[in-house]
Amino acid sequence: MTETVLFTDAAVLDTAAGELVPGQRVLVRGGTIDAVGPDLEAPGGARVLDLAGKTLMPGLIDCHAHVNAHTANLAGLADDSPAYVALKAAKEMREMLHRGFTTVRDPGGADFGLREALDEGVVEGPRLYFGGKALSQTGGHGDGRPRGRSVREDHQCCPDLSTVCDGVDGVRRAAREQLRTGAHHVKVMLSGGVASPTDRIDSTQFSLEEIRAIVEETEAANRYVAGHAYTARAVNRGLAAGVRSIEHGNLIDESSVELFLEHDAFLVPTLVTYERMAAEGAEHGLPAASLAKNPIVLEAGLRALELAHRAGVNICYGSDLLGGMRRHQLQEFTIRGAVLPAADVIRSATVTAARLLGEAGRLGQILPGALADLLVVDGDPLRDLAVLTDPEANLRLVMQGGDVKADRLGSPGRD
Numbered sequence: 001m002t003e004t005v006l007f008t009d010a011a012v013l014d015t016a017a018g019e020l021v022p023g024q025r026v027l028v029r030g031g032t033i034d035a036v037g038p039d040l041e042a043p044g045g046a047r048v049l050d051l052a053g054k055t056l057m058p059g060l061i062d063c064h065a066h067v068n069a070h071t072a073n074l075a076g077l078a079d080d081s082p083a084y085v086a087l088k089a090a091k092e093m094r095e096m097l098h099r100g101f102t103t104v105r106d107p108g109g110a111d112f113g114l115r116e117a118l119d120e121g122v123v124e125g126p127r128l129y130f131g132g133k134a135l136s137q138t139g140g141h142g143d144g145r146p147r148g149r150s151v152r153e154d155h156q157c158c159p160d161l162s163t164v165c166d167g168v169d170g171v172r173r174a175a176r177e178q179l180r181t182g183a184h185h186v187k188v189m190l191s192g193g194v195a196s197p198t199d200r201i202d203s204t205q206f207s208l209e210e211i212r213a214i215v216e217e218t219e220a221a222n223r224y225v226a227g228h229a230y231t232a233r234a235v236n237r238g239l240a241a242g243v244r245s246i247e248h249g250n251l252i253d254e255s256s257v258e259l260f261l262e263h264d265a266f267l268v269p270t271l272v273t274y275e276r277m278a279a280e281g282a283e284h285g286l287p288a289a290s291l292a293k294n295p296i297v298l299e300a301g302l303r304a305l306e307l308a309h310r311a312g313v314n315i316c317y318g319s320d321l322l323g324g325m326r327r328h329q330l331q332e333f334t335i336r337g338a339v340l341p342a343a344d345v346i347r348s349a350t351v352t353a354a355r356l357l358g359e360a361g362r363l364g365q366i367l368p369g370a371l372a373d374l375l376v377v378d379g380d381p382l383r384d385l386a387v388l389t390d391p392e393a394n395l396r397l398v399m400q401g402g403d404v405k406a407d408r409l410g411s412p413g414r415d
Contacts, residue, residue, distance in 0.1 A: 005381060006049070008021065008049070008243070015346055022365055025037060026374055031401045033370055060102070060388075061364060063268045066107075067109065067128070068106075068161065072286040073285035081159075099331065103126050107187040107247060108142070113162060131178065133136040136190065137189070138164055140164070152398070175213075188228070190206065190229035202230070211237065226246065229246055230297055239259040244356075251300050252267075264314065266315070269305050272335055274297055316352050351364045376409065379394055397409050
């Protein structure tokens with residue numbers, strides 16, 4: 001049962017405007033934000049939290065997090081016990097929530113079981129928007145088999161992040177299978193990648209007819225397609241076929257930007273994962289072949305981010321970290337903040353991310369009627385993004401759906 005809570009003397013972060021509004025009161029009732037203003041009165045029995053000028057902001061949204069990927073050796077992940085992977089995921093999701101991520105989108109791996117466990121309170125973690133298993137062609141980014149193995153296990157309970165499918169009929173069936181489980185989107189591998197053993201980063205994957213079939217099936221279910229892609233050629237094929245969000249996009253060019261704008265599509269850069277894979281990937285199980293491919297996308301990522309930002313592309317926050325590297329989830333703020341204004345980086349993890357999820361007005365903003373996913377932090381993140389990247393020092397409270405999940409504010413008052 002959620003409490004009625006009145007936050008007083010809050011500096012409210014208006015994520016849409018990129019402004020901090022001091023001296024505000026925010027009333028939370030029934031799991032949602034009931035009212036915002038300077039003169040609100042506390043209802044009887046309400047818990048009153050005096051923020052003493054601290055910043056009250058929406059919970060963060062990571063649009064590319066693999067909660068099941070407890071190792072960077074994704075091919076080996078497929079052979080783990082599903083129970084073991086689920087327990088590791090539960091631990092990781094709790095840590096994500098306590099970093100300030102009240103919502104994550106998992107574009108490959110998480111399923112309806114984890115979503116139900118979170119919804120029922122069996123485990124503690126972010127709101128989970130899952131895509132089930134990502135769709136890969138044979139030999140594509142989601143096919144983790146070494147060259148000498150012909151057999152592949154695609155059973156639903158196999159804790160792999162992907163499933164392999166080929167041909168228009170095959171991809172239609174695969175998309176329908178993920179949608180049948182309640183997936184919020186369908187992920188498709190449009191190009192090669194770093195973590196896959198047998199493909200090239202500059203390859204294109206799936207035929208246009210296959211991509212269009214996946215988009216058609218997904219749109220028929222009122223869902224959307226997210227596409228893994230690096231090069232402009234792969235990105236542009238996906239956007240032209242109706243893919244809604246592009247994951248990574250490190251090697252895009254001006255022609256890609258035009259298509260993003262034409263289709264009002266979204267870009268989800270994941271720069272921190274390449275930085276951390278270069279620094280500690282081997283320690284966390286990243287194979288040598290993947291380490292060799294990593295520099296190709298590492299050096300281009302910031303240039304692509306700046307290009308997209310200047311043009312006004314919809315940009316969302318993503319981390320894509322694997323294994324023990326997931327502890328660096330907040331460092332994407334630092335990387336982006338080196339080239340973008342802080343307000344725009346914060347929008348990518350709040351307002352714009354909520355739009356991609358179809359949750360505009362419900363997530364990512366402090367508005368009446370929005371879900372009460374809230375953070376209290378010391379300092380002004382618009383002036384210094386480091387306020388967000390050091391939760392041990394600066395994160396004072398995490399609220400999700402009106403429930404306080406972490407509280408270091410001190411003893412609350414009652415009206």
